[in-house]
Amino acid sequence: MTSVEEGDLVARVEGAAGIIRLNRPKAINAVTLEMFRDVEKALDRFEADPAVAVILLEGAGERGLCAGGDIRTLWESSKVNGDLGKILWREEYILNARIKKFPKPYVAFMDGIVMGGGVGLSAHASHRVVTDRTKLAMPEVGLGFFPDVGGTYLLSRSPGEIGTYFGLTGQTMNGPDAIHAKFADWVVPALKLPELREALTRLRSGVNAADVGKLIDGFATGEIAGPVAAKEPAIDALFGFDRMEDIFSALKRDGSDFAQATLKTLNEKSPRGMVVTLKLLRLARRSSSLEECLVREYRAALEVFRSDDFREGVRAAVIDKDRNPTWSPPRIEDVTPEMLAPYLAEIGADELKFN
Secondary structure (H helix, E strand, O other): OEEOOOOOEEEEEEOOEEEEEEOOHHHOOOEOHHHHHHHHHHHHHHHHOOOOOEEEEEEOOOOEEEOOEOHHHHHHHHHOOOOHHHHHHHHHHHHHHHHHOOOOOEEEEEOEEEEOHHHHHHOOOOEEEEOOOOEEEOOHHHHOOOOOOOHHHHHHOOOOOHHHHHHHHOOOEOHHHHHHOOOOOEEOOHHHHHHHHHHHHOOOOOOOHHHHHHHHHOOOOOOOOOOOHHHHHHHHHHHOOOOHHHHHHHHHHOOOHHHHHHHHHHOOOOHHHHHHHHHHHHHHHOOOOHHHHHHHHHHHHHHHHOOHHHHHHHHHHHHOOOOOOOOOOOOHHHOOHHHHHHHHOOOHHHOOOOO
């Protein structure tokens, strides 16, 4: 066993596996800019090492793989017109695209909490393993933001309007629903993860993706749909619109408990964030690649970073924790096309580019 880092990110070779462990358990492994850079270095090393047959992403501690990005630090930079958002999201999104195209099998253990930036490191993997403890979500609209890290790409490829529902409400997926929504591939009981991990380290060099898939199959439960999948007909009817006003109208007309609970959830979110999210999801449906969606997300993210809604959303959720944000504007009807336009505009020399 050779060890490189024992800080916030652990990168080491164990047998045939290049292990990448997010190592901030007290923060549910929230990812910093330095951690993204260390993941890049680890991937460089593991890609070049012929003895590494497979990559394994895991999180330290019992609570989850990753609760997302280090939002507090981004908030502090945004308050002083800093450039952390511009730097961090550029490097993070380029890394997300690299993971999707990585030439060796990349296995992500999506156990426990998996949110935001954690989704970006795991849901683009070639082999995505959720468990009976998985709580996966893209809750960014509650922060005046939108589902980024390729979230618009992933959500737009979920069946029907399931992705629209998860993207706008920020609701949590369990393991089987993550498979139904195409964010994951296998449910493996959490108690079996150590055994699967050991089996991955024993693989032979040169193993292919299909071989790794067969190995994981031997540990999987076969579950492919959870409680939200059962509501898909209702979700398709309620969220099959291109304007937020029409989604709200459909929910108000529907007398079901589900529709009313969903309406209550949406009323807590940033109106601007919801309009931006819905637009990006609809554009992503017409996009052929993850990279195309990430370019669009980067443009929108830079605009979010400058916005009062982002600072207010983070303040209410993370800083003061009063859960009572004052959104600007406060109503969906007040989000004008002129407000939306900057999130979609080209940004010249700052455009996201991939190597």
